[in-house]
Amino acid sequence: MGRQRTPKNVAAEPEPGIRGPVAGTFSTDTGTAVLIPDGDNPNGWLLLLNGVQSSHVDLADPLRLDFEYMRWIMALVQDRWDAGANLRTLSLGGAACSMPRYLVAAYPNSRNVVVEIDGKLANYVRDWFDLPRAPLLKIRVGEAREVTESLTAGSRDLVIRDVFAGSKTPFALTTAEFTSAAKNVLIPGGVYVVNCGDSPALAVARREAATIAGAFKHTVIIADPPMLKGRRSGNVIIAGSDSPLGDGAGLPRALLGGAMPAQLWDDSKVRQFGRCALVLNDAEPE
Numbered sequence: 079m080g081r082q083r084t085p086k087n088v089a090a091e092p093e094p095g096i097r098g099p100v101a102g103t104f105s106t107d108t109g110t111a112v113l114i115p116d117g118d119n120p121n122g123w124l125l126l127l128n129g130v131q132s133s134h135v136d137l138a139d140p141l142r143l144d145f146e147y148m149r150w151i152m153a154l155v156q157d158r159w160d161a162g163a164n165l166r167t168l169s170l171g172g173a174a175c176s177m178p179r180y181l182v183a184a185y186p187n188s189r190n191v192v193v194e195i196d197g198k199l200a201n202y203v204r205d206w207f208d209l210p211r212a213p214l215l216k217i218r219v220g221e222a223r224e225v226t227e228s229l230t231a232g233s234r235d236l237v238i239r240d241v242f243a244g245s246k247t248p249f250a251l252t253t254a255e256f257t258s259a260a261k262n263v264l265i266p267g268g269v270y271v272v273n274c275g276d277s278p279a280l281a282v283a284r285r286e287a288a289t290i291a292g293a294f295k296h297t298v299i300i301a302d303p304p305m306l307k308g309r310r311s312g313n314v315i316i317a318g319s320d321s322p323l324g325d326g327a328g329l330p331r332a333l334l335g336g337a338m339p340a341q342l343w344d345d346s347k348v349r350q351f352g353r354c355a356l357v358l359n360d361a362e363p364e
Contacts, residue, residue: 158269167236170226177240299317
């Protein structure tokens with residue numbers, strides 16, 4: 079997809095009274111946000127956080143996800159729950175709220191909470207993209223682990239972790255202790271999904287796979303074949319549940335669509351993948 083260059087204008091705050099996206103560079107609590115019009119889609123906007131592509135939003139179509147890994151996660155969700163489900167979701171990492179916005183559109187009866195550490199960014203995103211309001215979509219400003227550990231046990235059907243500081247997920251959100259806290263928030267049979275960014279060596283993904291497999295009875299991995307063969311850096315989606323995941327033909331078929339077809343690894347492949355990796359633990363140095 080074609081991208082326009084990063085705008086050079088810098089604004090500490092959007093102009094008072096203006097709602098809707100405005101191209102530019104804006105200061106946030108944790109650095110800078112750059113908002114760029116999509117050169118191929120008049121309704122599309124790309125958000126960069128501290129120089130890293132973070133989110134894409136189509137103002138006219140919340141069901142359009144431009145990032146492949148987001149489409150893979152939503153394919154997994156829609157394989158598990160039909161459109162009438164009363165989903166209660168927790169999204170760790172907000173940015174432009176692309177996936178929570180999708181969930182509101184795909185599941186009209188859902189209730190979605192987003193945890194975003196950057197309060198200034200959360201305010202920008204609300205104004206830029208006219209997000210649905212609570213109770214459909216609530217943004218809670220806070221640190222993802224602290225918020226997760228404060229939530230009521232069994233209060234969510236789905237937890238999605240998509241938190242990055244630069245190109246890496248904070249270590250405290252990858253450990254067995256945090257995974258246990260996320261599982262505690264889920265109902266029995268709920269689903270925990272993480273977006274793991276990794277290099278061709280896949281060392282991080284192996285450890286995350288081992289950690290999630292240690293907490294849940296069933297796991298899957300979703301990624302494109304070059305990533306799984308260690309040929310490039312990118313995203314590996316890892317999910318865990320105490321109920322089977324993607325055990326029919328529907329999810330593998332859905333993952334073959336799009337510009338970047340993905341593979342689904344079942345539980346046995348995931349456990350083999352992480353077999354020799356050490357489970358991540360709070361006690362180890364970051």
